[in-house]
Amino acid sequence: MKSRTWQADGLLMVTAIIWGLAFVAQRASMEHIGPFVFNSARFALGCLSLLPLLWWRRNGPAQPFRPLLLGSLAAGTLLFAGSSLQQIGLVYTTAANAGFITGLYIVMVPILALFWRHKTDAYTWIGAFVSLVGLFMLSMTDQWTLAYGDLLELIGALFWAGHVLLIGWLCRRLDPIRLALGQFLVCTLLSLGAALLWEQFDLQALSNVWVPIGYAGILSVGVAYTLQVVAQRHAPAAHAAIILSLESVFAALGGWLLLDESLGTRGLLGCAIMLSGMLISQLPVMRDRSRPEPA
Incomplete structure (x- = not known):
């Protein structure tokens, strides 16, 4: 059991x-193509990357078409809104800022769940307050306004939180692989429509960013999604909460190493405070669900 836990943590x-x-791949691509073009290509690759999984599960139980269609439309629309705001925001902010602010969805999920009459404990409110202090230090300008790109990322985090809640509800009723493929397809089509309306497709520009698009589409969407599903079969919930929260840290490190981004002392302190707030909000999960559970 310990060896399985270590493997799952890895x-x-x-x-x-x-x-x-x-986040680094997404930020680098914005120098060559528009946000909607990038997302349409990224999620199209994400769809293709899930086809082998779908074929492997071809003999699974049949899925009713209408619930799957409606679920895919709802989840795909939220995914489109969150990913679009995130991608547009990356035109105006750094990969580090985007990573940490997007990570606030961890705090927002239990707060939004209040609308469904779910109870929210004190740890969530404390974590939310601490995260807001960190956000103030990271993103507030000299004019006491939230930086434009960071504001877009913050609004996007609300959609990511709503997406998490919706997926949590749908996954108990629909096959997760088919649902993932359906929502990626909807997001691809919406992004493509927006790109045709407001952006231009430049094949030369696309060829310049095929590596970031491939990374974001195949690795970030297909491979990482699969690894998460496999790992959470054996990883304690406490481990998952802590390890996946480090996503924002790796976004900051990647921006520093690969894009030469610098946060400064105030920015670094703000990031540290935000990460602390995220972890504080997860203390009940770490305390009450320390045993392995199925994904």
Whole structure:
């Protein structure tokens, strides 16, 4: 059991690294193509990367078409909103800022769950307050306004939190692989439509960023998603909460190493405080669900 836990923790760490460095790939691509073009290509590759999994599970139980269609449309629309705001925000902010602010969805999920009459404990409110202090230090400008790119990332985090809640509800009713493929397809089509309306497709520009698109589409969407599903079969929930929260740290490290981004002393302190707030909000999970559980 211990060896399985260590293996699962290792897979979760790889997942956090992949997702963190994806912010670097997304940021680098914005120098050549538009946000919607990038997302349409990224999620199209994500769809293709899930086809082998779907074929492997071809003999699984049949899935009713109408619930799967409606679930895919709802989840794909939220995914489109969150990913679009995240990608547009990356035009105006750093990979580190985007990674840490997007990570606030961890705190937002239990707060949004209040609308469904779910109880929210004191740790969540404390974590939310601490995260807001960190966000203030990271993103507040000299004019006492939230930086534009960071504001977009913050609004996007709300959609990511809503997406997490919706997926949590749908996965108990629908096959997760088919649902993932459906939502990626919906997001691809919406991103493609937005790109046709507001951006231009430049094949030369696309060829310049095929590596970041491939990374974000195949590794970040397909491979990391699969690793997370496999790892959480054997990883304690406490381990998963801590390790996956490190995604934002790897985004900052990747931005520093690969894009020469610098946060400064105030920014670094803000990031540290935000990460602390995220972890504080997860203390009940770490305390009450320390045993392995199925994904």
